[in-house]
Amino acid sequence: MTKYDNVFNSQKTLAESLTPEEAVAAIAVVTAIADASIEEVDPEGLAGILWEFEVFEEYSEDEMIEIVDKLIYIAESQGLSPLFNTANESLPEDLVLDGFAAGVVALLDEEELIVPQNKQPFLKRLQTALDLEDEEADEIVKEIIAAFQAGENEADFDDEDDTITVEDYLEDVYESPLGNFTVSIPVDPTQGGKIQTQEGVVGFSDDFGTLLRIDYYPIPPEQLEELESEGQEEYLKNIVVDKYVPQAIFTNVSDAQIKYSEYLEDIFAGAYYALVDMPKGSTMSQQGNNGTATRLDAYRGLLAFINGEFLYIVSNQRSFLYGEIPNDIAEEAEYIKDNILSFVETMEFS
Structure with missing residues (x-):
């Protein structure tokens, strides 16, 4: 037997x-x-x-x-x-x-x-x-x-996150613990709006797939020297392409690729923008035929810039329901970039 x-x-x-x-x-x-x-x-x-x-x-x-x-x-x-x-x-x-x-x-x-x-x-x-x-x-x-x-x-954060609903936050504006910026809260409590924080990161999400996230880092002295020697465009490109995207996205979404990038000279005296294609990398899932929830495809836009003594990377996700076909990559890149810039306009720096 x-x-x-x-x-x-x-x-x-x-x-x-x-x-x-x-x-x-x-x-x-x-x-x-x-x-x-x-x-x-x-x-x-x-x-x-x-x-x-x-x-x-x-x-x-x-x-x-x-x-x-x-x-x-x-x-x-x-x-x-x-x-x-x-x-x-x-x-x-x-x-x-x-x-x-x-x-x-x-x-x-x-x-x-x-x-x-x-x-x-x-x-x-x-x-x-x-x-x-x-x-x-x-x-x-x-x-x-x-x-x-x-x-x-799902939340794209670590287990130690402090997650609260927007309704419980009781304020219309989020203030960084370091006091370096405030930003209008972009999600609605009636749509399951949440604020998720950990050191150097705040994310805003809801039940409808919204994800807006701010990563912020004080720039250490050795990087200031790197910034001065490389120039702002090259420095920001290296941060996004060689460090942030591999660590924050590629480790979780193996098939992700940077599909579009550009340097924006007129944003904060220079900002670097990239669009990442993330197959099955969305924070939003859809129920499948077998009772399992599968992550949707998504694009993630990232805008890196410097303000004061801090480096900021502001990102926005766009998810695609099954059967939904993305527009031309340049159109999608422009649409997500506009969303990020509109969000950034609500930030006040100190």
Whole structure:
């Protein structure tokens, strides 16, 4: 008897039937138990992950927990194979991918964002049992991992962020902790407006995909010398192209590319502007067919300039819904640049 035969090498089924939704959840339950034990399964945690699937959008959290508890009891009393076989038989064709996705989330290492090597044999047998092609299965795994990455990087900030709603801030103007600038708050509390801060950064976002962000740094003496020797245009270009974009964007969005750049002589005695194409790099996500949220494509505009003793990089994101085709890159660059400049006009420096 080989490993996982207790799941896949029997024709037994349950006496009772499963609903299509229960069938999807059952695959997650079987998968979670197959490489561990029933005692190690966290019903509430598993229910919480499954609740994000579109197929369960009509269910409450409590109802999801009840479903998972019921399925765990069936697995314990009647066995994994009858539960899996009944789930497989109960899956309509349009939910087979959801069933496989449910298995993937039950196997995923949420810290490493991979399916561990020792669990991949089970995933392969699950794929075979559900009659999925390699390409289909690989795409689901990629979507699940991207969805978890989206959850981790949604705010584009670190875990230590101070995040408050605009309504709780009680002011129309945000003031930098260093006292170097104030800026009008550009998001609305009725649209889920939030202010997210950490040292040297403030971001403004809402539930509709708005993202305006200000990074600000006191310029150290050694960089002042670099600025003087290189000239402002070259200095700002190097900051954006060689330092900021690789560290803030490329590390999170591997396929990102700078698509447009220009030097603006008349802005703050010289400013450098760049547009970055970020495939699946938006802070905004859209629900997919398999119940997973996938990050949208986006363009991010960046404007770097110097005011007083500080370097500023002000950015704005434009996200594209599935099927939405961007305009010509020059038009998009101009549109986002105008948004940034309008925002910068509300800043007051001291």
